[in-house]
Amino acid sequence: MDIPAARAVALTKLYGDGEAAVRALDSVDVGFRRGAFTAIMGPSGSGKSTLMHCLAGLDDATTGRVYLGETELTGLDDRALTELRRDRIGFVFQAFNLLPVITAEENMLLPMRLAGILPDPQWKHEVVTRLGLSDRLAHRPHELSGGQQQRVAVARALLPRPDVIFADEPTGNLDSHAGAEVLALLRASVREIGQTVVMVTHDPAAASYADRVVLLADGRVAGEIDSPTPDSVIETMRGLGARTC
Numbered sequence: 437m438d439i440p441a442a443r444a445v446a447l448t449k450l451y452g453d454g455e456a457a458v459r460a461l462d463s464v465d466v467g468f469r470r471g472a473f474t475a476i477m478g479p480s481g482s483g484k485s486t487l488m489h490c491l492a493g494l495d496d497a498t499t500g501r502v503y504l505g506e507t508e509l510t511g512l513d514d515r516a517l518t519e520l521r522r523d524r525i526g527f528v529f530q531a532f533n534l535l536p537v538i539t540a541e542e543n544m545l546l547p548m549r550l551a552g553i554l555p556d557p558q559w560k561h562e563v564v565t566r567l568g569l570s571d572r573l574a575h576r577p578h579e580l581s582g583g584q585q586q587r588v589a590v591a592r593a594l595l596p597r598p599d600v601i602f603a604d605e606p607t608g609n610l611d612s613h614a615g616a617e618v619l620a621l622l623r624a625s626v627r628e629i630g631q632t633v634v635m636v637t638h639d640p641a642a643a644s645y646a647d648r649v650v651l652l653a654d655g656r657v658a659g660e661i662d663s664p665t666p667d668s669v670i671e672t673m674r675g676l677g678a679r680t681c
């Protein structure tokens with residue numbers, strides 16, 4: 437059987453201690469298939485961001501284990517985690533997190549530059565062309581629309597060909613048209629180059645771009661939807677008592 441691209445085993449995360457402790461994740465077992473697009477959904481406070489942060493090595497587990505492919509993250513020291521994130525994980529956040537003083541192209545290449553890696557020119561050309569950024573490379577972020585800025589962030593995540601791209605509400609700051617474009621690009625990266633994408637979202641329409649939805653409620657896995665549609669997501673979320681937007 438294929439080893440999942442990312443996996444949590446009996447993952448529990450507590451914030452704080454004693455009476456005031458919050459159990460953000462409660463013995464979560466979940467795997468994310470290689471070359472698939474998975475959305476994580478659930479009511480506010482259900483643990484979506486905590487799960488993503490633990491899977492991406494941005495937060496540590498209280499108990500349980502987290503794997504990226506065959507590598508166990510739990511137990512790695514900060515330096516090893518920093519290298520693993522740099523070399524094997526791509527991030528796309530709601531806030532585009534571009535540096536304002538450098539161009540779109542420099543932003544795209546920055547993580548690889550910092551790692552001393554040169555992008556494959558053909559791959560870079562393909563990413564830039566597909567993301568419709570060819571004539572925007574010399575622009576600074578403030579000269580770009582929100583959708584274009586997020587496409588630069590997607591290019592930055594795709595260029596090093598990471599094992600997994602983790603996207604946290606990637607369309608949260610975009611209008612529906614720009615959001616649909618970004619989702620279609622993530623979708624295409626999965627279908628056409630086998631990229632693995634794991635995305636946290638509140639939006640049933642965004643989740644419908646995924647191959648599978650993992651539902652969280654109260655820090656536990658509450659269900660899954662294969663081949664989701666906006667309607668099937670809304671219906672299942674209603675069952676969890678969640679507000680959808």
Ligand SMILES: Nc1ncnc2c1ncn2[C@@H]1O[C@H](COP(=O)(O)OP(=O)(O)OP(=O)(O)O)[C@@H](O)[C@H]1O
Pocket residue numbers: 451452458459460478479480481482483484485486487
């Ligand atoms: N740093 C923290 N310190 C204390 N409690 C936290 C911390 N981060 C998250 N929590 C708590 O853990 C629980 C899960 O939070 P998390 O942000 O993972 O949920 P979420 O599903 O992503 O929520 P939302 O959809 O509102 O972003 C919540 O009860 C939250 O208040």
